[in-house]
Amino acid sequence: MNFDAINADAVPADLEIEYWPLDRLIPYARNARTHSAAQVAEIAGSIRAFGFSSPILVGEGGDIIAGHGRLAAARKLNLAAVPVVMLRGLTEFQRRQLVLADNRIALNAGWDAEMLRLELADLSGMGADLSTLGFNKKELAAALTLIESGLIDEDEVPEVAEIAVSQPGDIWELGPHRVACGDSRDERLVSLLLAGVVPHLMVTDPPYGVEYDPEWRHRRGVNTSARKGKIRNDEIADWTPTWSLFPGEIAYVWHGALRSTIVADSLVKSGFAIRAQIIWAKERLVMSQGDYHWQHEPCWYAVRKKGNWTGDRKQTTLWTIGSGGQDAETKHATQKPVECMRRPMLNNSSPGQAIYEPFLGSGTTLIAAQSCGRVCFGIEIDPLFVDLAIRRWQAFTGEKAKRQSDGVIFDTLEPATHRAEEAS
Numbered sequence: 001m002n003f004d005a006i007n008a009d010a011v012p013a014d015l016e017i018e019y020w021p022l023d024r025l026i027p028y029a030r031n032a033r034t035h036s037a038a039q040v041a042e043i044a045g046s047i048r049a050f051g052f053s054s055p056i057l058v059g060e061g062g063d064i065i066a067g068h069g070r071l072a073a074a075r076k077l078n079l080a081a082v083p084v085v086m087l088r089g090l091t092e093f094q095r096r097q098l099v100l101a102d103n104r105i106a107l108n109a110g111w112d113a114e115m116l117r118l119e120l121a122d123l124s125g126m127g128a129d130l131s132t133l134g135f136n137k138k139e140l141a142a143a144l145t146l147i148e149s150g151l152i153d154e155d156e157v158p159e160v161a162e163i164a165v166s167q168p169g170d171i172w173e174l175g176p177h178r179v180a181c182g183d184s185r186d187e188r189l190v191s192l193l194l195a196g197v198v199p200h201l202m203v204t205d206p207p208y209g210v211e212y213d214p215e216w217r218h219r220r221g222v223n224t225s226a227r228k229g230k231i232r233n234d235e236i237a238d239w240t241p242t243w244s245l246f247p248g249e250i251a252y253v254w255h256g257a258l259r260s261t262i263v264a265d266s267l268v269k270s271g272f273a274i275r276a277q278i279i280w281a282k283e284r285l286v287m288s289q290g291d292y293h294w295q296h297e298p299c300w301y302a303v304r305k306k307g308n309w310t311g312d313r314k315q316t317t318l319w320t321i322g323s324g325g326q327d328a329e330t331k332h333a334t335q336k337p338v339e340c341m342r343r344p345m346l347n348n349s350s351p352g353q354a355i356y357e358p359f360l361g362s363g364t365t366l367i368a369a370q371s372c373g374r375v376c377f378g379i380e381i382d383p384l385f386v387d388l389a390i391r392r393w394q395a396f397t398g399e400k401a402k403r404q405s406d407g408v409i410f411d412t413l414e415p416a417t418h419r420a421e422e423a424s
Contacts, residue, residue: 015085015087016085016086017055017083017084017085018083018084018085018086019081019082019083019084020062020081020082020084021080021081022071022074022075022079022080022081022082024062025056025058025062025064025071025082025084026058026061026062026063026064027063027064027068027071028063028064028065028068028099030096031064031068031099032099032100032103033068033069033103035068035069035072039069040069040072040073040076041073041076042132042134043069043070043072043073044073044076044077045132046073046132046133046134047070047073047074047077048077049129049132052070052074052079052082052083054067054070055067055082055083055084055085056070056071056082056083056084056085057084057085057087057102058084058085058086058087059086059087059090059095060086060087060088060090063095065087065090065095065098065099065102066098066099066102066103070082111143113143116143117143117144120133120140120143120144120352121144121175121176121375122176123352124144124176124352124353124354124375125176125177125178125197125354125375126196126197127196127197127198127354128352130350130351130352130353131350131352137310137350137351138351139351140350140351140352140373141351141372141373142373143351143373144176144351144352144373144374144375150367150370150371150396150397151395151396151397151398152395152396154338154367154368154371154396155337155338156392156395156396157335157362157363157388157392158388158391158392158395160384160385160388161384161387161388161414164383164384164386164387165383165387165410165413165414166181166383166386166387166390167181167383168181168182168383169181169182169189170386170403170404170405171192171193171403171404171405172386172390172401172402172403172404172410173401173402173403173404174366174390174393174394174399174401175370175397175399176375177366177369177370177375177376177377177378177393178193178376178377178378178404179360179363179366179376179378179379179380179386179389179390179401180192180193180378180379180380181379181380181381181383181386182379182381183379183381184239184242184245184358184359184379184381185239185241185242185245187245189379190245190358190379193377193379194247194356194377197354197377198247198248198354199246199247199248199353199354199355199356199377200248200249200250200308200349200353200354201248201249201250201251201252201308201344201345201348201349201353201354201355201356202243202246202248202250202251202252202253202355202356202357202358203251203252203341203344203345203355203356203357203365203368204251204252204253204254204356204357204358204359204365205254205336205340205341205359205361205364205365206239206242206253206254206255206358206359207235207236207237207359208237208255208256208259237255237256237259237262237263237266238262238263238265238266239263239266239358240266240269240270242358242359243266243267243269243270243272244270244271245358246270246356246358248304248356249303249304249305249306249307249308250301250302250303250304250307250308250348251267251272251300251301251302251303252278252299252300252301252344252348253267253299253300253302254280254297254298254299254336254340255298255299255300256297257294257296257297257298260277260298260300263300264300264302267300267302271304272302272303272304273302273303273304274300274301274302275301275302275303275307276300276301276317277298277299277300277301277317278298278299278300278301278317278318278319279296279297279298279299279317279318279319280296280297280298280299280319280321280336280340281295281296281318281319281320281321282295282296282297282321282323283322283323284323297336299340301344307348308348308349309347309348310346310347310348310349310350311346311347311348315347319340319343321337321339321340321343322337322339323337335361335362335364336364337364338364338367338368338371339368340364341357341364341365341367341368342368342371342372345368345369345372345374346372349374351372351373351374352373352374352375353374353375354374354375354376354377355369355374355375355376355377356377356378357376357377357378357379358378358379359379359380360378360379360380360385360386360389361380361385361389362385362388362389362392363378363385363388363389363390363392363393365378366378366389366392366393367392367393367396370393370396370397387410390410391410394410394411
């Protein structure tokens with residue numbers, strides 16, 4: 001366009017917004033810009049969510065210069081009138097150029113990837129539905145994932161410290177994610193953690209109610225795995241109070257095979273219907289004291305209402321997933337490979353959506369969410385494992401966690417905690 005040829009006086013200093021009935025608007029017969037039904041639906045969704053924020057631009061004869069998609073969306077929404085700005089004084093030559101320029105020039109803009117990630121993450125953490133912003137699932141996943149692959153292996157876990165930094169009631173901000181230290185049956189803690197966000201998917205690996213003792217292998221000299229220590233609350237298999245505080249519709253709950261009925265009943269009592277039992281087929285058996293050695297773990301897939309399936313039609317209930325060192329170097333006694341927690345997210349959520357994990361453990365669900373552009377809201381009762389999950393996420397992303405209450409960086413508290421312990 002020859003900008004020197006445009007008379008600045010042709011455009012009034014004060015543009016006036018008028019409201020016109022839809023049939024007064026005249027679409028441009030040679031409009032080269034196309035709008036698919038899906039895109040018109042996106043525009044309609046934006047208008048429904050935020051209002052008609054961009055008026056339709058028209059010439060003096062009522063012919064549309066910019067806004068054909070908005071007009072189609074208005075028709076879809078059955079609006080009686082739309083906001084219009086008339087551009088007076090344009091020649092036919094200028095008007096035809098502007099029809100193209102208005103559409104094309106905006107496409108020449110780029111994105112600041114880091115700023116986009118931060119903004120999307122913050123909005124998602126505040127409960128925004130990112131699907132209304134015009135990005136497709138692939139774009140959201142790419143924008144929300146800080147790095148395509150972690151700085152360390154996704155199944156790698158730091159050592160468990162001897163002294164805890166986290167205290168009950170602490171809530172930590174890990175980029176867009178939130179992690180609370182406390183009991184997932186505590187209604188007040190859950191409310192503070194979610195702060196109005198309604199995650200529709202829960203992916204969790206609670207205590208199995210089997211009073212798991214990983215150290216018997218060491219006592220008998222069977223192996224030298226890194227697993228040690230008892231699991232808090234592992235005498236409990238019925239977690240009805242926890243499920244009842246989850247506000248969403250879909251749950252994947254890993255559990256011990258011998259407690260399947262108890263876990264299923266607890267989900268049903270909390271308003272879920274069992275859809276399927278997933279079986280994780282392990283690469284190798286796990287030595288046990290029973291007649292049979294276990295080589296699988298089950299997971300209930302349960303929904304309230306209709307659920308939300310986003311996976312393909314090739315999924316089966318048998319998941320053959322590598323152990324990710326589960327039987328050798330894991331620090332949490334029942335740690336899952338990240339893929340066990342990521343697959344439910346890919347099948348039942350979209351990028352940017354919130355995931356709830358009331359039994360965070362070593363942070364596997366947190367890493368799964370980070371890897372596929374979801375936002376994890378997790379709770380862990382053991383302060384040492386809250387710290388472990390934080391340090392694991394920091395090592396994986398290169399980012400720093402901070403305490404929500406005062407903004408203090410987690411790493412700055414670790415040395416102080418150790419000094420205080422030594423002084424006592």
